[in-house]
Amino acid sequence: MSNRKSMGIQHSMCVQPTFLIGTYDEDGNVNFAPITWVSVTCDNGANDHYMLVISMFGSKKTKLNVIKTKQLSANLVSTNMLYLVDYFGNNSGNNGIKEKTPYDYSNGEVLHVPTLDLSKWVYECEVKKIVQTGDSDTFFCDIKNVQIDNDIDISDGIDLTLFDPVVYSGHYHSIGKHLGKIGDYIKEY
Numbered sequence: 001m002s003n004r005k006s007m008g009i010q011h012s013m014c015v016q017p018t019f020l021i022g023t024y025d026e027d028g029n030v031n032f033a034p035i036t037w038v039s040v041t042c043d044n045g046a047n048d049h050y051m052l053v054i055s056m057f058g059s060k061k062t063k064l065n066v067i068k069t070k071q072l073s074a075n076l077v078s079t080n081m082l083y084l085v086d087y088f089g090n091n092s093g094n095n096g097i098k099e100k101t102p103y104d105y106s107n108g109e110v111l112h113v114p115t116l117d118l119s120k121w122v123y124e125c126e127v128k129k130i131v132q133t134g135d136s137d138t139f140f141c142d143i144k145n146v147q148i149d150n151d152i153d154i155s156d157g158i159d160l161t162l163f164d165p166v167v168y169s170g171h172y173h174s175i176g177k178h179l180g181k182i183g184d185y186i187k188e189y
C-alpha cells in the first residue's frame with residue numbers, strides 16, 4: 001500500500017532548471033524574461049540533434065518577440081542571477097524596456113539574439129514549429145549554438161553542480177550533490 005493522497009490536477013511536478021529567455025523586438029529593443037517550461041526533444045531527421053521546447057502562455061513580450069523574429073536565447077540561471085529572475089519576471093517588456101536593474105549582455109555568436117554575460121550555459125535557438133494549446137504556445141526550436149562558461153569542462157559529461165542552477169517548483173531551489181553517472185548504481189544479484 002502506498003503512502004500517498006490524491007490532490008486533484010491543479011499541481012504540476014514540472015521541475016526544471018530556470019532559464020531567462022532573451023529576445024529582440026522589431027525595433028531592436030532587448031528583452032529578457034524567466035521561463036521555466038523548458039524541455040528538450042530531438043530531431044531525428046536530416047539534422048539529428050537536440051531541440052529545445054519552450055512553452056509560454058498569454059501575450060507576454062517574449063512570446064510576441066519570438067513569434068515575430070523566430071529567434072531567442074535561453075540563458076541558464078545560476079543562483080547568483082536570482083535578482084534578475086525576480087526583476088525580469090515581475091515586469092513585462094510590454095510596459096517598457098526593463099532597464100531599472102543593470103545587467104550586461106552580448107549578441108549571440110551565431111544568431112542575432114541577446115545573451116546574458118552572467119549565464120554559464122546559453123542556447124542560441126531558431127523556432128522551427130509552434131503548437132498552440134488554448135492560451136499557450138509551445139515553440140520547438142533548433143539549437144544553433146551552445147555557449148558554456150570557459151572554466152567548465154563537460155568533456156566527461158555534465159556535472160550540474162558546476163553550473164549552480166536554480167531549479168523552480170513555484171519556489172526557487174539550488175541543487176545538492178553530484179551523485180554519479182548512469183550505471184554507477186547497478187546492483188549484482
Ligand SMILES: Cc1cc2nc3c(=O)[nH]c(=O)nc-3n(C[C@H](O)[C@H](O)[C@H](O)COP(=O)(O)O)c2cc1C
Pocket residue numbers: 018031032033034035036037038055056057058059060061062063085086088089090091092093094168
Ligand atoms: C520563476 C518564473 C518562471 C516563469 N515561467 C514561465 C513560463 O514557463 N512560461 C510563461 O509563459 N511565463 C513564465 N513566467 C512569467 C513571465 O516571466 C512573466 O510574465 C514576465 O513578466 C514576462 O515578461 P515579458 O512580457 O517581458 O516577456 C515565469 C515567471 C517567473 C518569475
